[in-house]
Amino acid sequence: MAGLQPVRGTHDLLPDDSRRHRHVEDTAFQLVRRYGYGEIVTPIFEFTEVFARTLGETSDVVTKEMYTFSMKEGESITLRPEGTAGVARAFISNGLAQSLPLKLFYRGPMFRHERPQKGRQRQFHQVGVEFLGVADPLADIETVSMGFRFLEALGLGDKVTLELNTLGDQESREAYRNALIAYLDPFRSGLSEESRARLDKNPLRVLDSKDEGDKKIVAAAPLMTDCLTPSAKDYFDQLCQGLTDIGVPFTVNPRLVRGLDYYCHTAFEFTTTALGAQGTVLAGGRYDGLIGQMGGPATPGIGWAAGVERLSMLVGDIAATDRPVAIVPMGNAPQAMVLADRLRAAGISVELGFSGNMKKRMARADKADARAVVILGEDEMARGAATVRDLDSGSQTEVALDRLTEHLLAR
């Protein structure tokens, strides 16, 4: 501990930051409520198996990014690296299969032990949604378009691109997997080291390799679309048509793959070029197999998550609302407190300077962005009044104390 630094990859959110942060979260929840979502709050840690089993044993998140601790009792727990697994677990634990269909919103910190850089922290925040129980393209259309409307509500509609792909159903996926391996295997020695490893563990991931040599090989690889079953193809077509009808622009990216194993059918990603290497701002997909695989009743689901820090960086400053009124007493401190209490009870925010001469208190009122100052001077008090100064215009008038609340509310 050199000096008093925060732990690597963690950050304090000072009021200016947290206001932006809160704006993103609140915008998300407000919008999502219009679609019928309720908020779920799950613990920020779970038994390690909850993540290990659902995310896929070979995923990067599980193999090297989890914050895992062993308890005295010998149990292993992990700080959540993402939200879906915990929600799925809560769904099973609480027997929520009785309540389908179900729309759940969550927000809060996530933890991944990665090397920090811009837009990537070890503790970061996400807002996310899970829509459980409907295996119909309509659910996909609603969920994806809701993501777009959320970004629009933040003023980011034109800064962001939606990429869309389908991973097909299980049959399609298996057929594609085989086709891909059959295509890639002869090129094995020409692939990068990492892609060779992926070829064995998770061949789909070879598709989005950034290695130039791999890109050339992959360019001619068979596409998922070639292997789709008729029903999987139809599912995807309906989604595309639905998004078009609703006016959500997108491009189909056949190479788009999700990092986590539980996805099928729809995969999508909203990206921006404004954040350097971390372009993904909101992403998700369909995960029909997940809950069954965890030991719950087979339940289809689709969802997305968005990075609050990344979005905060894009939205810029959020003006503080609710400018206060400042009270500046001239040697009448107890009366000032009583007056402040009365005004606050009436719904007015009040800034009460606690020390200093008048000049200093006026300066502090200005810094607090007060809209007006109530000056409690000896002369006015004797008449049962106070001076109210408008800090924007600089004009001031004397107002009777019993009319003060009314006067300040009127502005």
Place this chain on the structure above:
RNA sequence: GCGGGUGUAGCUCAGUUGGUUAGAGCGCCAGGUUGUGGUCUUGGAUGUCGUCGGUUCGAACCCGAUCACUCGCCCCA
């Protein structure tokens, strides 16, 4: 986990080939105005030069290690 860059006041940054008391702007504090802010003006305080160690008569400056930040890779929100 791998590679590049950076680290001087609360913030943004200067600091000449190593040389004695380390600077600027903004911000902060106090005065000009003992009942009036935002402008102006005068003055003041800023600091383990990221940390530890080494070279040297002498290190903010050179070397090593370490920590943090940052950019990219990997991966992802």
